Amino acid sequence: MKKILEVEDLRVYFYTYNGVVRAVDGVSFEVYEGEAMCIVGETGCGKSVTARAITKMIRPPGRIVSGKVLFNGIDIMKLREDELSKIRGQDITYIYQDPSAALDPLYTAGYHVAETITSHNKWIKIREALKRAIELFREILIPDPEARIKSYPHELSGGMKQRVVIATAVSNFPKLIIADEPTTALDVTIQAQILDLLKELRRKYNSSILMITHNLGIVAEVCDRVMVMYAGKVVEKAYTERLFENPFHPYTRGLLNAVPNPYKKVTRLETIPGSVPDMINIPEGCRFRPRCPYATNRCFKEPDLVEVEDNHYASCWLTPGCK
Numbered sequence: 001m002k003k004i005l006e007v008e009d010l011r012v013y014f015y016t017y018n019g020v021v022r023a024v025d026g027v028s029f030e031v032y033e034g035e036a037m038c039i040v041g042e043t044g045c046g047k048s049v050t051a052r053a054i055t056k057m058i059r060p061p062g063r064i065v066s067g068k069v070l071f072n073g074i075d076i077m078k079l080r081e082d083e084l085s086k087i088r089g090q091d092i093t094y095i096y097q098d099p100s101a102a103l104d105p106l107y108t109a110g111y112h113v114a115e116t117i118t119s120h121n122k123w124i125k126i127r128e129a130l131k132r133a134i135e136l137f138r139e140i141l142i143p144d145p146e147a148r149i150k151s152y153p154h155e156l157s158g159g160m161k162q163r164v165v166i167a168t169a170v171s172n173f174p175k176l177i178i179a180d181e182p183t184t185a186l187d188v189t190i191q192a193q194i195l196d197l198l199k200e201l202r203r204k205y206n207s208s209i210l211m212i213t214h215n216l217g218i219v220a221e222v223c224d225r226v227m228v229m230y231a232g233k234v235v236e237k238a239y240t241e242r243l244f245e246n247p248f249h250p251y252t253r254g255l256l257n258a259v260p261n262p263y264k265k266v267t268r269l270e271t272i273p274g275s276v277p278d279m280i281n282i283p284e285g286c287r288f289r290p291r292c293p294y295a296t297n298r299c300f301k302e303p304d305l306v307e308v309e310d311n312h313y314a315s316c317w318l319t320p321g322c323k
């Protein structure tokens with residue numbers, strides 16, 4: 001399978017008055033054409049910063065310190081802002097957690113979609129783009145699409161707003177959709193509908209999806225592969241089924257034991273003791289060490305991410321072959 005996205009040793013630091021926050025610290029992964037890849041982890045682990053850095057959307061005091069991002073063979077880090085804006089909204093699109101923040105209250109739902117189409121395809125007239133918006137609304141099951149394109153965001157429910165955001169995101173047939181917690185702000189029943197919709201659109205347009213979530217249920221539901229992040233680092237990466245069946249890293253095991261597991265019977269849900277580290281004063285060695293029940297003196301040295309079985313990587317001294 002062809003790689004649509006390759007991220008290599010990405011580092012994003014925030015230079016604050018209190019010190020340097022190493023939010024993303026040497027993250028590498030790839031997304032293949034047509035696949036759904038998940039980045040999972042607790043709040044503050046660096047997953048959203050990673051997603052934004054893919055199209056260089058990091059604002060001061062943040063800075064992409066080093067790393068390479070290849071999208072369809074194009075070196076994103078070498079592109080100018082005007083070149084990047086042609087890729088954003090066209091080949092790479094974003095769906096964010098809060099649809100209200102993503103939609104401009106002064107413009108109608110249809111205008112959001114039509115404007116995205118015309119800004120990347122100058123030869124398409126707005127009237128034609130609005131027709132495409134109606135088709136898209138119908139496709140993603142927005143009732144009465146002819147009327148809804150004239151609705152303003154405040155006239156739509158949360159789920160309906162997120163559908164408009166999704167219609168905008170797929171309006172130019174993107175190669176990669178980055179969905180950052182797309183269902184977190186929605187009711188549970190609407191969440192399921194939005195996930196079904198994303199799966200359907202992925203199948204229809206053969207777009208790859210990079211899903212950012214803290215919810216392992218979403219990982220199991222949507223993703224082919226999953227990457228677990230902790231305190232700015234990748235701690236485990238595997239095919240979703242393998243990760244659920246055979247997690248190696250104690251943090252991954254802790255996450256899985258904290259939620260009902262669709263692949264395993266568990267008698268009792270557990271919690272991970274402690275909380276995520278202060279990202280300015282990161283623990284020496286393995287960053288999970290202060291919370292890890294298996295920590296030993298060896299863990300004061302940082303373990304590498306090594307392949308522990310076919311296409312399954314983990315970064316822990318307990319995993320076979322770790323160095």
Ligand code: SF4
Nearest residue numbers: 286289292299316317
């Ligand atoms: S390297 Fe050590 S501290 Fe880190 S997860 Fe493994 S056992 Fe725990």
